[in-house]
Amino acid sequence: MKAMLTGFAAVAVIALGANLLLNQAGFASHEKLSGASVRLDVVK
Amino acid sequence: MRVLLWLLVCLTMALPATAQTTPDRSATGGAQTLADIMARQNSVAVDDTFRRENVGDSASLPGVPQLGTQGGVSDPEFWRALRYGSADVRVSAGGEVATVLVQDGGMRWLAYRAGPLRQYGGWLLLGTLALLVVFYLLRGKIPIDGEKTGRTVTRFRAFERFGHWLLGGSFILLGITGLITLFGRVAIAPYLGKEANATFLELGKWVHNNVAWAFIVGLVIIFVMWVVHNLPDRTDLVWIAQAGGIVGSKHPPAKKFNAGQKVIFWSVVLFGASISITGVSLLFPYELPMFAKTFAVVNDIGLSSLLGLGELSETLAPQEEMQLAQLWHAILAFVLMAIVIAHIYIGSVGMEGAYDAMGSGEVDEAWAKQHHSIWLEEIQQEQDTSQGNPTKQSPAD
Numbered sequence: 001m002k003a004m005l006t007g008f009a010a011v012a013v014i015a016l017g018a019n020l021l022l023n024q025a026g027f028a029s030h031e032k033l034s035g036a037s038v039r040l041d042v043v044k
Numbered sequence: 045m046r047v048l049l050w051l052l053v054c055l056t057m058a059l060p061a062t063a064q065t066t067p068d069r070s071a072t073g074g075a076q077t078l079a080d081i082m083a084r085q086n087s088v089a090v091d092d093t094f095r096r097e098n099v100g101d102s103a104s105l106p107g108v109p110q111l112g113t114q115g116g117v118s119d120p121e122f123w124r125a126l127r128y129g130s131a132d133v134r135v136s137a138g139g140e141v142a143t144v145l146v147q148d149g150g151m152r153w154l155a156y157r158a159g160p161l162r163q164y165g166g167w168l169l170l171g172t173l174a175l176l177v178v179f180y181l182l183r184g185k186i187p188i189d190g191e192k193t194g195r196t197v198t199r200f201r202a203f204e205r206f207g208h209w210l211l212g213g214s215f216i217l218l219g220i221t222g223l224i225t226l227f228g229r230v231a232i233a234p235y236l237g238k239e240a241n242a243t244f245l246e247l248g249k250w251v252h253n254n255v256a257w258a259f260i261v262g263l264v265i266i267f268v269m270w271v272v273h274n275l276p277d278r279t280d281l282v283w284i285a286q287a288g289g290i291v292g293s294k295h296p297p298a299k300k301f302n303a304g305q306k307v308i309f310w311s312v313v314l315f316g317a318s319i320s321i322t323g324v325s326l327l328f329p330y331e332l333p334m335f336a337k338t339f340a341v342v343n344d345i346g347l348s349s350l351l352g353l354g355e356l357s358e359t360l361a362p363q364e365e366m367q368l369a370q371l372w373h374a375i376l377a378f379v380l381m382a383i384v385i386a387h388i389y390i391g392s393v394g395m396e397g398a399y400d401a402m403g404s405g406e407v408d409e410a411w412a413k414q415h416h417s418i419w420l421e422e423i424q425q426e427q428d429t430s431q432g433n434p435t436k437q438s439p440a441d
Contacts, residue, residue: 001404003202006206010261011210027328
């Protein structure tokens with residue numbers, strides 16, 4: 001049971017970590033497909 | 045246009061066999077005819093070369109510079125070039141993706157995703173559930189034969205169980221959010237409203253995109269831990285011959301994993317890997333196109349013609365790469381979900397004592413002897429050796 005809960009906790013930790021990393025990786029749509037001359041209401 | 049018509053006439057004369065199958069389009073000046081339109085509406089394949097290649101030829105026309113901005117190309121010819129992806133589109137930003145202005149493959153993807161994918165995928169999952177309910181009603185819970193011994197053996201160590209639940213927990217989240225993404229418009233929006241559907245989708249997208257990494261980590265862990273135990277061997281033949289005990293009353297001998305579990309393992313590893321690769325390709329749009337290259341290999345080894353698919357297109361628009369990745373991702377995910385539903389059934393309500401293996405990791409010896417007799421013998425021999433008692437009799441099969 002403990003291993004199962006640890007596994008589920010690891011899912012949450014990896015997901016949150018991935019979100020943090022990917023937000024800084026420069027692959028968001030507005031970063032890939034837009035430029036400085038385009039105004040977007042992007043929530044940072 | 046005249047050149048093309050002339051070419052068409054020459055080809056017609058030179059190839060009488062082909063001429064019999066080439067429709068006569070002289071009445072429309074070479075443009076598509078009512079027969080073409082009707083054939084297309086009836087989903088009959090129409091050779092569209094006569095349209096695809098009819099995109100004008102400024103170079104061969106005299107005095108083109110004096111003409112308008114399109115040179116000697118007419119509007120229909122210009123739009124045909126855009127439609128069939130042969131126009132010389134140049135963009136200052138956005139790269140190759142932005143040069144595709146008309147992408148008709150998108151309609152095929154949309155129709156397939158909204159049609160057969162939802163239909164067959166949905167029925168596959170419902171059918172699997174229905175089969176399991178019928179199986180349970182007919183067979184009931186598979187009991188442990190005789191009394192439990194009260195003595196347990198360690199079936200899976202803590203790290204093995206951790207890896208399993210990391211993979212299993214993430215897969216369930218990915219499955220649910222994937223289904224919401226595919227079925228939300230038809231199963232949530234009409235009943236709970238579009239706002240609710242949008243909220244589910246937004247949340248689902250976050251979960252799907254980020255939990256995917258936990259799935260990949262879990263997949264690597266279980267592969268490394270269990271690949272050695274999942275290599276096929278002779279005991280699998282006996283297990284398969286007895287359908288794991290369904291045929292006859294005996295329980296076939298098995299090592300750590302029986303043939304059925306090996307099928308699940310390799311399904312998870314192979315389908316899971318393919319789902320992961322296409323998923324990563326979708327997470328980084330247009331960065332990892334892989335279908336054109338795969339199609340080239342499939343064509344080269346003759347697999348496509350063997351399967352009756354003909355020659356697969358080796359030139360795909362960037363958007364088409366993503367569409368195919370999405371479809372392949374979803375098709376394999378449906379198959380894997382069906383397999384995993386059966387796995388969850390047998391590991392919980394379907395078999396007495398099975399959950400303990402992944403719950404506490406400790407299983408009763410009676411259960412182990414019944415389902416994994418060879419493995420139990422090995423474990424007991426190891427224990428005896430480590431306790432300095434190598435002569436102790438191991439239990440018979």
